[in-house]
Amino acid sequence: MKVVIQDDAAQVAAYCADLIVRRIVARPAMVLGLATGATPLALYRELVAACRAGRVSFREVSTFNLDEYWGLPAVHPQSYRHFMDRHLFDHIDIDPVNTAVPRGDAANAAQACADYEAAIARKGGIDLQLLGIGRNGHIGFNEPFSSLRSRTRIKTLSRSTIADNARFFAAGEFQPHLAITMGIGTILESRTALLVATGAAKAAAIRAMVEGPVTASCPASALQLHERAVVVIDEAAASALTDVEFFKHIERENRRLENPGPGTPPH
Ligand code: F6R
Numbered sequence: 001m002k003v004v005i006q007d008d009a010a011q012v013a014a015y016c017a018d019l020i021v022r023r024i025v026a027r028p029a030m031v032l033g034l035a036t037g038a039t040p041l042a043l044y045r046e047l048v049a050a051c052r053a054g055r056v057s058f059r060e061v062s063t064f065n066l067d068e069y070w071g072l073p074a075v076h077p078q079s080y081r082h083f084m085d086r087h088l089f090d091h092i093d094i095d096p097v098n099t100a101v102p103r104g105d106a107a108n109a110a111q112a113c114a115d116y117e118a119a120i121a122r123k124g125g126i127d128l129q130l131l132g133i134g135r136n137g138h139i140g141f142n143e144p145f146s147s148l149r150s151r152t153r154i155k156t157l158s159r160s161t162i163a164d165n166a167r168f169f170a171a172g173e174f175q176p177h178l179a180i181t182m183g184i185g186t187i188l189e190s191r192t193a194l195l196v197a198t199g200a201a202k203a204a205a206i207r208a209m210v211e212g213p214v215t216a217s218c219p220a221s222a223l224q225l226h227e228r229a230v231v232v233i234d235e236a237a238a239s240a241l242t243d244v245e246f247f248k249h250i251e252r253e254n255r256r257l258e259n260p261g262p263g264t265p266p267h
Contacts (some may be wrong), residue, residue, distance in 0.1 A: 001229045002254075003210060003247040005238045009042060009198040012234050016130075016196055017046030021056045023128055023192075029060040033119075033129030033182075033264050034088070035140075036065065036080045039196050041087060042128060048091040052116075058094035062123050064116075065101040066131070066140040066187075070178035071156055073105040078102075078168055078175075101153065102180040113180065114154040120186070129190035133197050137205045137218035141181035148222045150183030184222045192227045195220065203240035206233055213244060235264070 006012045020043075024030055034040075050056045065080055074081040081101040089099050100119055106112030120126060131139050136158055143158045157165075157177050169175045173225060187193060197206055209220035210231065223229040239245050 001210060001224055001226075001231060001252075003238075003241075004251055005229065005244060005247055006232065006234055012196055012198055012232050012238050013042035013046050015233050016043045016194060017050060019129075019194065020047065020128065021050050024056050024058070024061060025165055027127065027202070029062070030127045031123045032061055032063045033094070033126040033131075033187075033190055034063050034065045034069075034084065034132050035132045036083045037132045039132045039198055043130075043196065044088045047088065051092040058092045061094055062098040063094070063100065063125075064120055064126060064182075065099075066129075067179050067181035068102040068104040069176040070104050070180050071174070074101070074103070076104075078173075102182075104176075104180060104190045106180075109154050109180070110146055113154070116152045116180075116182075116183045117186065118255040119142050124254065126190040128192040128194055129187055129217040131187070131193060131195040131220075131223075133195060133202060133209065133220050135201055135205055136166065137208055139184070139187060139195070139220045139223070141179035142184050142187075142219040143218060145216045146184055146219050148216055148219070148225075149185040151185050152180065152182050155179055155185045156182050165243065184219055188222060190226075191228065193223055195223065195229065195231045196233070197237040198234045200236040200239060202233070202237040206231070206237050207242075 006015055051058060052058045062128055065084060068080045072079040076082060084101060089096060102116050103112050133139060136144055141157060143155060157179055162177060166175060208218040213220055214221045214224050
């Protein structure tokens with residue numbers, strides 16, 4: 001697991017946007033996995049700015065979102081489809097046909113989940129999957145004790161997740177307690193997993209994910225088994241790690257390896 005520690009949330013967004021832009025420029029028809037939530041918003045603003053400035057085009061990109069509330073139609077203002085249109089898709093040159101978000105109002109849940117997996121497979125799999133992390137260690141809506149090999153399915157949300165997301169719903173408004181989410185097995189098949197987290201509220205979850213055992217108690221810890229997991233966090237989210245300096249040292253060494261200056265001795 002590569003852990004990149006940036007000074008603040010703005011730098012986290014800029015680092016991740018730059019990484020994604022470079023990947024798209026290298027492979028214009030890439031398959032991008034996306035997340036919702038508060039954390040990626042600054043990153044999405046950076047991607048919109050990069051597209052408007054002509055530094056990247058999403059014309060050939062396909063996207064798959066991690067999850068959707070079960071019970072909300074796509075047009076619902078709290079649906080994740082609506083969130084993605086509002087914060088990203090409406091502002092970039094992507095073909096809407098190539099943007100997939102699980103259907104929260106499908107008549108047949110099992111079929112909708114199987115269809116989502118099949119659609120990902122038809123595109124050749126996900127090149128880069130963006131992830132956030134819940135305070136309880138969830139990725140997507142894979143709550144603690146999810147199977148580490150799970151596939152897209154309907155999940156019951158934990159009480160802490162429902163409480164965390166209540167801020168997005170008006171008092172008395174229907175708030176779903178179920179979600180359709182890619183499984184941990186689905187996420188582990190992405191070629192690169194890029195997890196972003198900012199703020200002290202995520203520090204304990206980050207520590208459990210990076211330093212703890214691989215355990216269904218912290219679903220994000222499954223990323224220790226991912227071949228290419230990159231974790232980009234700010235100082236606050238890194239604050240519970242045992243040895244922050246160690247990760248910073250590795251990052252400096254990685255940069256030296258990527259850009260050896262004249263006279264840099266080989267490692
Ligand atoms: C959203 C998702 C969730 C969030 C997580 C963090 O699509 O899959 O796992 O990434 O709940 O949410 P924020 O960023 O709001 O703290």
